[in-house]
Amino acid sequence: MASRRNLDSTCTRRTPAGAAMLRAALGLALGLGGTTLAASAAHAQSAASGQAASARSYAIPAGPLDQALTRYASEAGVELSVDAALTRGKxxxxxxxxYGVQDGFARLLQGxxxxxxxxxxxxxxxxxxxxQLDGATTLPAVTVTGSAETAWSAVDGYVATRSATGxxxxxxxxxxxxxxSVVTADFIKETGASRLKESLAYxxxxxxxxxxxxxxxxxxxxxxFDAQTPGYYLDGLQLRNNNSWAVWQTEVYGAERIEVLRGPTSVLYGQNGAGGMINVVSKRPTEEPLHELEAQVGNHARRQVAGDFSGPLDESGKVLYRxxxxxxxxxxxxxxxxxDRFYIAPALTLKPSSDTTLTLLSHYLRVRDGSSYGSFPEVGTQLYNPNGKFSRNTYVGEPDFDRFRQEQWMxxxxxxxxxxxxxxxRQNARYGYTSVDYRQVYVRGGFATVNPDDPNDPANFRMLERYPFGSQENARLFTIDNQAQAKVQLGAxxxxxxxxxxxxxxxxxxxxxxxxxxNPxxxxxxxxxxxxxxxxxWFDATTKLAQTGFYLQDQIKWGNWVATLGGRYDxxxxxxxxxxxxxxxKISExxxxxxxxxxxxxxxxxxxxxSYAESFSPTATIDPVTNSPMKPETGKQYELGIRYEPPGGTSRYSAAIFDLRRRNYITYTPEFxxxxxxxxxxRGLELEAAFRPLTQMNVVAAYTYTPKAEVTASSTPSEIGKQMQAVSRNQFALWADYRFESGLKVGAGARYTGPNWGYAESAAEKIPGYTxxxxxxxxxxxxxxLALNVRNLTNKSYLSNCSNGDCRYGDGRTVLATATYRW
Incomplete structure (x- = not known):
């Protein structure tokens, strides 16, 4: 007999092991931080060491010298005494x-x-x-050293100038x-993003x-086009998925930057989707000491601790850790x-000489989730229901059954x-393993009839038909990429x-x-x-996938012209x-x-x-109707664009129009x-801008216009002319933040998604747009x-997708309060 239960008392319980794990992690983080802090304090008290504090980013505007020095000392976390007579009028x-502490002072005092x-x-x-002060260390007044940006390094601010993804x-x-597009760690931090999709929202x-x-x-x-199924990339190596639920995960806190290359990418990366790729660049060991501890609380009983530590392990700087x-x-x-989530990523860099670098990267990830994925019938979300609308906060699964558990290491x-x-x-290689235990009771469109004698009885529109779904999976992945690069001069x-x-x-x-x-x-x-x-x-199998590819690329510079030509055989x-x-x-392509x-x-x-680019993506997916392998997906794109990067490297503006075609595209029915x-x-237009209208202000803006995203050829005639994804004609995002002299900072953003007809245009009505x-x-x-971030500030309830009689709500309000200590 079913019984009514209070979810707050039965479903939100924590296992003793889980609570102990969090306490242990917090204790370990604070212990490491306390030990390192004590060591750092003792080290700083030694005047003979001359060790500068770790380098960090600054955005101090021009102005009175005394104000600039006061702000700089505060942000650098050092004590500074100033005789007002020395700075008066300067x-x-x-x-x-x-800059490091010493170099920053030197720049401010230059001249x-x-x-x-x-x-x-x-x-x-x-x-x-x-x-000169006896027994004191005098700093040079002019010598300034800055860390030049590379395609894999940290980025100061929101604008990266270099990338290797393309x-x-x-x-x-x-x-x-x-x-x-490059989403920097600074932008991720300021916007309070804690997931990959949140980092890419702008x-x-x-x-x-x-x-x-x-x-x-x-x-x-x-x-x-779907970017998750072909697999995201981590440090330029594909995390290949197999149209299953054992999806390789990435952790945003472990990312130095997240890069999005739009359009086909097969020339460099082999099998991949036509829409583009997302490449997460891992945090790597640094030459300058870096120490960070972070504590975070939020709504939905969120408690989180995080830490990031890096620097040299020897005096010569040839061994670095993170x-x-x-x-x-x-x-x-x-x-x-x-x-719940637990993540740890040790890394080590060895530099036996100035010409050789070896970086070892690893991580372990554990996810314990109840699965928030779910849907409601369109009658009660999009369409009228005599009982009213279904609430986004209503849970229609089974708390003792639903779970999503994953472990992953690389x-x-x-x-x-x-x-x-x-x-x-260069040689880059990775081996990884992941396992998934997933099961869930979900709603699939229909109502259970309570009163067959009266089809219009409101009781017939309350009870939701449910179905169990589950998948037990494990996956192993080995990837290696060998590269030889030559820089040559041929005439001009x-x-x-x-x-x-x-x-x-x-x-x-x-x-x-x-x-x-x-039961319903x-x-x-x-x-x-x-x-x-x-x-x-219905499916129980072992699938093995293999790919070997040889590629060649030439980047040619002649005067103000740069040509990029490439080819690949897979x-x-x-x-x-x-x-x-x-x-x-067996399939071979x-x-x-x-x-x-x-x-x-x-x-x-x-x-x-x-530019012109092509994509190629063979699949091991079996057609459930014919029981034969599906054809490889292919794609091609023409793109015309323009960028503008003013001097200074703090701004960039870009625009692009494109025509993208994908053949043999795999989609899924309501029965998965x-x-x-x-x-x-x-076909579409994309606009992007990141700039500083004021020294203390940052602005990021993005606009997407997609007038055409539809099926042009299909074995099912009714599909022709329809879109295969929930693509909105208009999409816009704007973020701005401002830092005051006192250290106070504020920011706000707006994200607009226009109306669409849902997946395969199977929504009963056009899904409304939302901001x-x-x-x-x-x-x-x-x-x-200290920071307080709120996503979906007004807690707006909106539909993200509707298809085949079902609708899915988007994320509600998220509130995060974060305290970060760096030294």
Missing amino acids: STAGLQGR QGLRVVQGAGGAYSLRPAPA TKTDSSILETPQSI TPGINTSPWGADTRFDWTVIRG ITGLARDAELPASGLPN VGYMLEHRFNDTWTV TSHTLLFGLDYQHSRNYQSTYNDGVV IDGYDPVYGSPVKTAAP KASADVNSNIDGSRT HNFSARGGLVYLHPSGVAPYF LPKQTGEVVV LIDAMIGYQVQRWN
Whole structure:
């Protein structure tokens, strides 16, 4: 007999082991921090060491010298005594960029006839340039060293100038003939993003919530096509998925930057979707000491601690370390079920010589989630229901049944050796393992009839039909990418040649059922406790995928022109062994992909470009109707764009129009069964800007216009002319933040998604557009940074997607209060 239960008392309970784990993680973080802090304090008291504090970013405007010095000392976390007579009437050009403490003082005091002296106690004092203090360390007044940005390094502020995602070489973004966006760690921190999809919310061309609120993993759609199923990238190596629920995860706190390359990418990366790729660049060991501890609380019982520590392990700086970690204990909004996460990522860099670098990267991730994915019938969300609308906060699963548990670990390395000014070789490799235990009771469109004698009885529109779903999976992935780069001069042209050979092999075991028996539930007054009987698996198989690719690229510079030409040959295979009927299916495909692009670099900073690119993606997916392998997906794109990067490197503006075509596109039915579509065409315009209208102010804006995203060829005539994803014609996002002299900072953002007709235009009515408001307020004092971030400030209830009789709500309000201590 079903019984009514209080979710607050039964579903939100924490296991003793889980609570102990969080306490242990907090204790470990504080212990490490306390030990390191004590060591750092003792180290700072030694005047003979002369060790500067770790480098960090500053944005101090030009103005009176005394005010600039006071603010700088506060942000750097050091004590400074100033004689007002020395600074009276003096001004400074300010400080922009990344500096150590000594270099920052030197820049502010350049040309002032002043210098800063560090006393034996570690405090600083301002002195006239000729003066010397016995026993004190005198800092140089002019010598300034800055850390130059590379394609893999940290970025000061919101604007990156270099990237390797579009070329696999350390290249200027201005010279890359394809749309690329870089989301920096600073932007992620300021906007309070804690998931991949939240980090990309202000990026053009991306739908970050195509299937509503979902805590299992991050669904994203780029230029109308799914980017999650082909797999995201981590440090340039693909995290290949197999159309299953064992999705390789990434952790935003462990990211230095997140890069989005829009359009086909197969020339460099092999099998991938046509819409583009998302590449997460990991935090790597730093030459300067870095120490950070973070504590966070929020709504939905969120408690989180995180830490990031890095620096040299020896005096010569040839051995560097970094360890990044996070532990979270939280609950899901509607059900109160767990939303817990544990992540730790040790890294080590070895530099035996100035020409050789080896970086070892690893991480372990554990997810304990109740699964927030769910849907309601369109009658009661989009359409009228005599009982009213279903609430976003109503949980319609089974608390004793639903769960999503995942464990994942990876180890890899990045090796680079420079032979001379011409030749450099690189080898990047990774091995990973993940396992998933997923099961959930979900609603699929229909109502259980209570009164068959009166079809219009409101009681017939309360009880929701439910079905059990589950999948047990594990996956292994090995990837290696070998590169040889040559820089040569041929007459008036300079060439950066790249020769590459990569190999990828994955093994995935999956056992999935999608039916069974579970009682209906009242969508307006749910009662939990129904027995759940699951059906036998409809899919139980081991799938092996392999790919070998050889690629060649030439980046040619001639005067103000930059041409990028590339080609790749791929050979891919799949081997599917069914445990249900003992059958075995083997697939072998090969393909040649090409890319070409041309950029003109005008001296003013304007750079128009044109490009053509192709994609290729074989699949091991079996057609459930014919029981035969599906055809490889292919794509091609034409893109015309322009970028403008004013001097200074703190602003960039870009615009692009594109025509993208994808053939043999795989989609899914309401029963989660795969099907293949003939051809989908997407055309659109994307605008992006990141700039500083004032020294203390940052603005990020993105606009996407997609007038066409529809099926142009299909074996199902009724699909022709319809869109295959929930693509809105208009999408806009704007974020701005401002920092006051006192250390106070404020920020706000707006994200607009226009109306659409849902997945495959199967919504009963057009899904309304919506606007979400984000806000931030913070305060920085010495080594502390305090911030309050709110996403969906008004707690707006909106539909993210509707299809085939079901609708899914988007995320509600998220409130995060974060305290960060750096030293």
